[in-house]
Amino acid sequence: MLAALVSRLGQMVLVMFGISVVAFLIFFATPGADPSARIAGRNASQETLAQVRHDFGLDRPLPVQYALMMERLFISRDLTSFVNRGQRVVPTVLEAIPITLSLVLGAAVLWVLGGLIVGVVAGATRGTWLDRTLMILSLIGVSIPVFWLGEVANLVTQSRWHDTWLFSWVPPLGYIAFTEDPWGWFKALVIPWFTLATLYIGLYGRVLRASIIETMQEDFIRTARAKGIGERRVLLHHGLRTSLVAFVTMFGLDFGALVGGGALLTEVVFGLQGVGKLTYGALQTLDLPMILATVIYASFFVVMANFIVDVAFVFIDPRVRDAH
């Protein structure tokens, strides 16, 4: 078990190294992507360019540049933005993390609960009007673009009905830190949570329903029914419990991707300065140190989420436990 853990951690480090190298090469070594030209601004003279190159270490061999950048990113942590001179990259990312985490964690709670309820109810009532209604609703949820839903939510809660009793509690767009004002934090995020969770509730509900329906055809369900334990227990203790594998896999991957910056659209719509928005801004201005920092940060979460999924499997499915 310990050996498996160590080798998994080794794999994680390797994957993150690979991702950082690829990201570095894309931005620093692609032909025509001379970062010094971008830093120096348009119409800069050759001397200025040479000066910039030297200042930023861009005249050194690529491996050295990579090593230098990693050193400044991880060890001295003083890597600065190319665009906003003097802005340190690492603290900026660290500031954005709680915002993204707050958004994604809250939404995750909603979509796991929602997905479980939709999937179990629809799976148990397969073929009835309730099942059909739930499936149509979840299909709508899956199909609505998140930015549109967000804008509509903003329109309703921030302007149209903001002055009614219904939505007068909604604070203006933006993030309120949990440590400053927990209740304000909750109020500021509750609408983004629902917006982000809608898609995933639909998706998870449909996947779980299919998985439960498949499981309920298994022989061991018939054994469970023959034991005389009641259909609810058959469904939850045997059917749902065995169906969770697909659910957990999806959750790990989606959660990792969202924390890594995938919640960009929601962040933009609700004015949350999270990691997604940070990456988005950096990409627009081609702010290379910032891009590198956010990409490595994102890869860390995706790889980490994969790892956690694998560990979770060990608890969910005893067959996996023995395969190690």
Add this chain to the structure above:
Amino acid sequence: MPTDAPLLVVENLCVSFRTEGGVVPAVSGVSFSVEQREIVGVVGESGSGKSQTLLAILGLINSPNAVVTGSVRFLGKELLGLKRRALDAIRGRQIAMIFQDPMTALTPVHTIGDQIVEQIRAHESVSRSAARKRSVELLDAVGLPSPESAVDRYPHQLSGGMRQRAVIAMALSCNPALLIADEPTTALDVTVQAQILELIGRLRDAFGSAVILVTHDLGVVAEVADRVLVMYAGRVVEEGGKGQLLREPLHPYAWGLFGSIPPMHGPRPARLTAIPGSPPKLSQMPHGCAFGPRCTFRHEACAAQPSLGGTGGHRSACFLPQDSRQDLRRTLAGRVEA
């Protein structure tokens, strides 16, 4: 309740499925009874309706397109049409079931012990630890080595034979009056099958349960059953005591079945008395006797549906004259030798 009353009486049981091509009969008018402590073997090939008959007894046919009619009385109580809650009080407690494939019959994510405890606690108000203690005893009784550790194992950690023992232990956990076993040894190797069959025979003596044992293997029936039903195309075509039926089978289908099994001792026949053709599809059931198209002795009378008839508890559904059956059977065997 008088103890000599039959434990289970099945009367005119019919199971059919609505499909796109119309209603397909799987079981057509099956009647039989099971006495206390009796082991009844049900023999038939795939599609004979033997498994559907068993599932119907416990209300385990779960398809929304299934139609089940007839009557199943257990200790005088009608089981068909019973509400789920009332059925659950009988399932697992008075009637328990063992399924064919021990590899898939247990929930993979729970330990053996948890699954047995679940069944005990569903029917009796005992503490978790008491139920667990009983699980260990049960696993010991069915011959699982080191039951104290086996109780905490997951199904995939046990071999097929061990899993089937665990399934049997679970089925016995509430001391059922009737045990229904659907091909309990088909998925197992012969030496393991021998262990399980011995176990089932021993359990009847120890627990006093009656057993319905469904199998395609006449040898298994000969090994453990007291009485035998032979099913073909959804009907019982022959019924009798084990000795009667194995020595002097009455139905031409049974003759073919016996002739199809290569003998384990004595001279080897040059050819086996195979039954020509294949069993009818449920959707294209022939008129009259369903075995007619494959039967060497088919005659005009076979256009009608024969009903079970005979004397001394040995009955068959065939129009051939009773007194010439054994002669006809010999001609069938002789024809192959020639």
Add this chain to the structure above:
Amino acid sequence: MTEPRPQPLVRTSDLSKRYRVGRSPFPAQRRIVHAVEQVSLDIFPGETLGIVGESGCGKSTLGRCLVRLTEITSGVLEFEGRDITNASQRQLRPLRRQMQMVFQDPAASLNPRRRVGDLLADPFRVHEKLSRSEMMDRVEDLLVRVELLPEHAQRFPHEFSGGQRQRIGIARALALKPRLIVADEPVSALDVSIQAQIINLLCDLRDEFSLTYVFIAHDLSVVRQFSSRVAVMYMGSIVETGPVDAVFSAPRHHYTAALRSAVPVPDVDNRPGQRIVLKGDLPSPLDPPSGCRFHTRCVAATSVCRHERPVLSLVDKAHFVACHHPRGG
């Protein structure tokens, strides 16, 4: 053993097949399964060798080795006197006409989207240059030979019952008139009455085409009916081999005896004698017992059985057993 023996069609000596399980990067954690261990066999033209044993004993793997459908780890495999242990696929190709395999589940080896006629014509396309009409004639002959109808050539595999699909599988194996057919559990997925039809068919074909069969099955009564000689396998090795009647009526190995007595017989008057019920389970193939693999479950085991691996030795005419304490004949 003075009579002149013909040259064996297939000969193996010390043939072994090992699998590695697990893909751990640490060699110490990689484990080896000995699926087939040092099997030496001669298979003579015209005979039917039955291979019996329980699941996991290596009988199917041995069958696949015999027709080189799998790589052989060590030992020698000869076909018609030629060493084909390490022959390449290209070298094997002309030999493929001579040795064919029939599988338990023919449906899995028949492409569901192709008509049976096309499937059966494949061997002719690969190995013989025939005109289309000649090819169709040959296909129809084959179908008739396995007791199907010529018009069945136009149908797809799923339109057939299990027994009919096995007939198609047999027809395909038969197409190029092979000398050797290895049949791996060809009847075990079929109903009893259909099983008998297929056994009868295989018997007829053996006489008609003077085939040599290796017949792999777990069902002893089927093997007894169909084979002239039988080899009993336990944990990858042959523990007993000899003429069918001798091995089944007077088994010399304790495992064969247990296997033999475990077979339920549909006969109330002629019960076999004392049933020998084996204790416990098959040991894990990852961690096989020392010495004689069977000693953990054997009634006659002594200390020599725990330490020394018995080799096959002659106990009677053509009857070999690998046991330190063989049963009385």
